[in-house]
Amino acid sequence: MNVIIVSDTHMPRMAKQLPEVLRNELRGADLIIHLGDWKTKQVYEELKSFAPVTGVYGNVDEAFFIEQFNDKLVLDMESHRIGITHGHGKGKTTEQRVIAQFENEDVEIILFGHSHFPLHKEYEGRILFNPGSPTDKRKQSHYSFGKLSVVRNQPLCIEHVFFLKK
Numbered sequence: 001m002n003v004i005i006v007s008d009t010h011m012p013r014m015a016k017q018l019p020e021v022l023r024n025e026l027r028g029a030d031l032i033i034h035l036g037d038w039k040t041k042q043v044y045e046e047l048k049s050f051a052p053v054t055g056v057y058g059n060v061d062e063a064f065f066i067e068q069f070n071d072k073l074v075l076d077m078e079s080h081r082i083g084i085t086h087g088h089g090k091g092k093t094t095e096q097r098v099i100a101q102f103e104n105e106d107v108e109i110i111l112f113g114h115s116h117f118p119l120h121k122e123y124e125g126r127i128l129f130n131p132g133s134p135t136d137k138r139k140q141s142h143y144s145f146g147k148l149s150v151v152r153n154q155p156l157c158i159e160h161v162f163f164l165k166k
Helices: 020-026 041-048 063-068 094-101
Strands: 002-006 031-034 053-055 072-077 080-085 109-111 119-123 126-130 143-149 157-163
Touching: 002 020, 020 143, 020 157, 031 041, 041 053, 041 063, 053 072, 080 094, 094 126, 119 157
Parallel strands: 002 031, 031 053, 080 109, 109 126
Antiparallel strands: 002 143, 072 080, 119 126, 143 157
């Protein structure tokens, strides 16, 4: 499965449309995971025109997302368990919050957003991955999103796609 991972799109405030480099990748997606702070339903509608969409809500999302999605999700995909959350909350860092949120879950990878800071590291045998944002890079040098390849009984393969808008 070819999975595209996005977070913190904050549309339409930060962008009127998804960047072309992201839309090109979405055309080949089997699944799209959004990690929250979609902002408006328009983002969901655009994403689902490319592939099935799942995800979680973030701290700035409208009621539609809170009604349709949870703040935490565990996906079983091709013999892999994937933890998904936005990462907002009080106290601790975003990374510390997501680790605590999945402390008692048997997941190989934790996907999260909120900070807009791309991250890919291992922590206690799990992969922690934040795709950054394709529309609101804040202090980062590049915009970004993630690509995940999921194959039964094979290690997960995840990477960032970094880009600058033209």
